[in-house]
Amino acid sequence: MYSLAEENYIKTIFHLQQTKSGAVSxxxxxxxxxxxxSSATDMVQKLADKKVLSYVKYKxxxxxxxxxxxxxxxxxxxxxWEVFLVDKLGFHWDEVHEIAEQLEHIHSTELIKRLDTxxxxxxxxxxxxxxxxxxxxxxxxxKKLLSQLNKSQSGVCVGVKESSxxxxxxxxxxxxxxxxxxxxxxxxxxxxxxxxxxxxDQFFVSKKIADNLYVQTT
Amino acid sequence: MYSLAEENYIKTIFHLQQTKSGAVSxxxxxxxxxxxxSSATDMVQKLADKKVLSYVKYKxxxxxxxxxxxxxxxxxxxxxWEVFLVDKLGFHWDEVHEIAEQLEHIHSTELIKRLDTxxxxxxxxxxxxxxxxxxxxxxxxxKKLLSQLNKSQSGVCVGVKESSxxxxxxxxxxxxxxxxxxxxxxxxxxxxxxxxxxxxDQFFVSKKIADNLYVQTT
DNA sequence: ACTATTTTTTAGTCTAGGCTAAAAAATAAC
DNA sequence: GTTATTTTTTAGCCTAGACTAAAAAATAGT
Numbered sequence: 001m002y003s004l005a006e007e008n009y010i011k012t013i014f015h016l017q018q019t020k021s022g023a024v025s026x027x028x029x030x031x032x033x034x035x036x037x038s039s040a041t042d043m044v045q046k047l048a049d050k051k052v053l054s055y056v057k058y059k060x061x062x063x064x065x066x067x068x069x070x071x072x073x074x075x076x077x078x079x080x081w082e083v084f085l086v087d088k089l090g091f092h093w094d095e096v097h098e099i100a101e102q103l104e105h106i107h108s109t110e111l112i113k114r115l116d117t118x119x120x121x122x123x124x125x126x127x128x129x130x131x132x133x134x135x136x137x138x139x140x141x142x143k144k145l146l147s148q149l150n151k152s153q154s155g156v157c158v159g160v161k162e163s164s165x166x167x168x169x170x171x172x173x174x175x176x177x178x179x180x181x182x183x184x185x186x187x188x189x190x191x192x193x194x195x196x197x198x199x200x201d202q203f204f205v206s207k208k209i210a211d212n213l214y215v216q217t218t
Numbered sequence: 219m220y221s222l223a224e225e226n227y228i229k230t231i232f233h234l235q236q237t238k239s240g241a242v243s244x245x246x247x248x249x250x251x252x253x254x255x256s257s258a259t260d261m262v263q264k265l266a267d268k269k270v271l272s273y274v275k276y277k278x279x280x281x282x283x284x285x286x287x288x289x290x291x292x293x294x295x296x297x298x299w300e301v302f303l304v305d306k307l308g309f310h311w312d313e314v315h316e317i318a319e320q321l322e323h324i325h326s327t328e329l330i331k332r333l334d335t336x337x338x339x340x341x342x343x344x345x346x347x348x349x350x351x352x353x354x355x356x357x358x359x360x361k362k363l364l365s366q367l368n369k370s371q372s373g374v375c376v377g378v379k380e381s382s383x384x385x386x387x388x389x390x391x392x393x394x395x396x397x398x399x400x401x402x403x404x405x406x407x408x409x410x411x412x413x414x415x416x417x418x419d420q421f422f423v424s425k426k427i428a429d430n431l432y433v434q435t436t
Numbered sequence: 437a438c439t440a441t442t443t444t445t446t447a448g449t450c451t452a453g454g455c456t457a458a459a460a461a462a463t464a465a466c
Numbered sequence: 467g468t469t470a471t472t473t474t475t476t477a478g479c480c481t482a483g484a485c486t487a488a489a490a491a492a493t494a495g496t
Contacts, residue, residue, distance in 0.1 A: 005453065026474065039454055041475055046452095058461060058474055089332040099326050106320045114307040223483060244444065257484055259445055264482095276444055276491060 002052075004105055007074055008033065009043050010052060011104075013063055014071030023060030072136035078104035079125035079132075080115050086126040087119065093126035093178060094163050128158025128178055128216055142217050146182065147192055147210035154183040155215025162212055170209070174198060182215060220270075222323055225292055226251065227261050228270060229322075231281055232289030241278030290354035296322035297343035297350075298333050304344040305337065311344035311396060312381050346376025346396060346434050360435050364400065365410055365428035372401040373433030380430055388427070392416060400433060 002010070012033050016024040030040040048055035052067040063071060081103040085096040113134070116122075123139065124130055132138035149155055157180045160167065171177065176198055183197040192207030220228070230251050234242040248258040266273035270285040281289060299321040303314040331352070334340075341357065342348055350356040367373060375398045378385065389395065394416055401415040410425030 003452075035453095036455060037474065038456080038476080042453075045475095085329075089329070089336055091328075091332070095328075099324065099329055102324045102326075103321075106317065108317050108320075110309075110313075111303075111307070111317055114309065118307055221482080253483095254485060255444065256446080256486080260483075263445095 001107065002070065005043065006047065006052075007070070007105055009040075009047060010063070010067055010071050011074050013053065013061055014068065014075070017063060023056070023062045025060045029061070069136050072132040072138070074104050076132040076134070076136075077106070077112055079129060080112065080119060080122070082125045082127070083119050083122045083131070084115060087122075094160075094168075096126065126178060128156065128214075143214050144217060145211055146184075146194070146196075146205075146213040146215050147207055149184045149187075149194075149215065149217070151184055151187050153217065154181060155217045156181050157213060158216045159214040160212055161214065167212060171213075174203070175201070176213070219325065220288065223261065224265065224270075225288070225323055227258075227265060228281070228285055228289050229292045231271065231279060232286065232293070235281060241274070241280045243278045247279070287354050290350040290356070292322050294350045294352070294354075295324070295330055297347060298330065298337060298340070300343045300345070301337050301340045301349070302333060305340075312378075312386075314344065344396060346374065346432075361432050362435060363429055364402075364412070364414075364423075364431040364433050365425055367402045367405075367412075367433065367435070369402055369405050371435070372399060373435045374399050375431060376434045377432040378430055379432065385430060389431075392421070393419070394431070 009029065012029055013024055016028055016032060020028075026040040026044055027037045029044070030037040033040070044053065044055050044061045047053050047067070048061070051064055052070065053061045053063045055061045078100045081100045082093075082096045085091040085099060086093050091099075116134075122131055128141075128143070130138040130141055143158060144155065145161070146155065157176055157178055159178070160171070176182070180198060184194055185197055185202060186195040188194070192210065194205050194207075194210055195202060196205055227247065230247055231242055234246055234250060238246075244258040244262055245255045247262070248255040251258070262271065262273050262279045265271050265285070266279070269282060270288065271279045271281045273279045296318045299318045300311075300314045303309040303317060304311050309317075334352075340349055346359075346361070348356040348359055361376060362373065363379070364373065375394055375396055377396070378389070394400070398416060402412055403415055403420060404413040406412070410428065412423050412428055413420060414423055
């Protein structure tokens with residue numbers, strides 16, 4: 001059994017490994033956990049003793065298979081609970097992260113098995129992120145900003161970068177929500193603006209709009 | 219916000235106050251928490267500083283109104299989660315305590331509000347214990363052993379004392395489960411055996427049977 | 437009422453996880 | 467290839483919460 005602090009470190013390292021490949025530095029860990037590098041070093045050394053990760057001084061840490069298994073179990077719990085909060089309790093998808101952050105540390109394999117069944121074994125969470133199965137396998141998807149797509153590419157909306165009420169209301173008005181398919185019909189290289197297709201509607205979006213919408217390309 | 223340890227102390231003191239009235243001793247707290255009296259003393263002093271309870275050296279602790287409010291909120295959460303685990307996830311009522319013990323510490327008033335609605339604002343948990351409302355008010359019920367009832371008294375089954383598979387199977391066979399109404403038709407003072415009525419059936423139960431069944435009298 | 441026993445508190449220590457400041461290694465700059 | 471700078475680690479300290487052993491208060495036995 002791992003402590004709350006240990007689980008949070010493992011999860012953070014896992015997420016950092018997903019984006020930047022190779023070993024992750026203690027500074028990177030500390031930054032993304034809002035703590036100090038010295039604390040991260042201590043914990044990384046402790047987790048290395050427990051064979052959760054491999055650690056080379058001054059080089060960084062890398063989760064072992066054991067560590068990855070622990071991490072995916074936490075991610076699985078986090079995302080299943082998010083589905084519960086949104087689908088069953090009616091939370092909006094941008095309100096659930098903090099609560100899931102707590103729920104992901106509840107220890108009970110039976111609970112997760114039953115929760116998964118209760119929710120219909122969902123493959124994605126409300127933000128469009130894939131939910132690992134009980135063996136830790138999950139569909140690897142690429143999450144980009146809409147602004148990174150080019151003409152005639154398409155993606156499915158999976159989230160927003162900065163969620164102000166104004167922006168969310170704009171999306172609402174344009175009928176864009178999680179799961180909405182978006183086709184890029186044209187892109188202006190001068191200012192990065194685009195013409196996109198949503199359902200049967202076609203319209204213009206500024207770079208600012210496109211810079212704050214995450215899409216998933218399969 | 220209170221730490222996990224603080225919440226557990228507050229909850230324990232609350233439960234001890236329910237049974238034995240008056241101040242509760244640090245030893246009683248330590249016993250029921252599987253810790254040492256010195257640890258309990260330390261924590262009680264800390265909680266007294268925070269005005270959660272009043273504490274007189276060598277005399278014991280008593281929750282203040284503030285403390286009681288905190289305690290009932292935790293109890294409310296615990297019992298709502300138990301209803302969730304049994305009603306929605308299909309756990310058996312004697313498997314849920316440990317999990318609820320973890321879930322009761324999740325912090326989010328919105329979550330509890332929504333969970334309550336989702337469950338249909340239940341008044342009792344799967345063990346027959348009353349669930350406090352959002353203001354901390356709850357129906358006070360008396361939970362006794364079946365063997366404590368006398369002739370022509372009646373109660374509703376709310377739990378078992380020691381739950382062996384054999385005993386649970388016996389109850390099953392006799393169609394006794396949580397919520398079943400039991401009338402005591404006769405009681406033999408010599409050996410404590412009884413004749414009881416369950417539904418339309420009337421039958422004999424030994425003292426041993428009656429000693430392990432909790433009933434609630436309203 | 438005085439001693440013996442039990443209960444409760446205090447004093448001092450330990451571990452987990454943080455932190456700051458200083459030292460050491462790695463990297464960058466000439 | 468030295469020196470300067472940045473990154474990372476070490477050393478030492480702090481707090482929460484637990485523990486043990488000793489002291490102090492309360493209770494019981496005569």
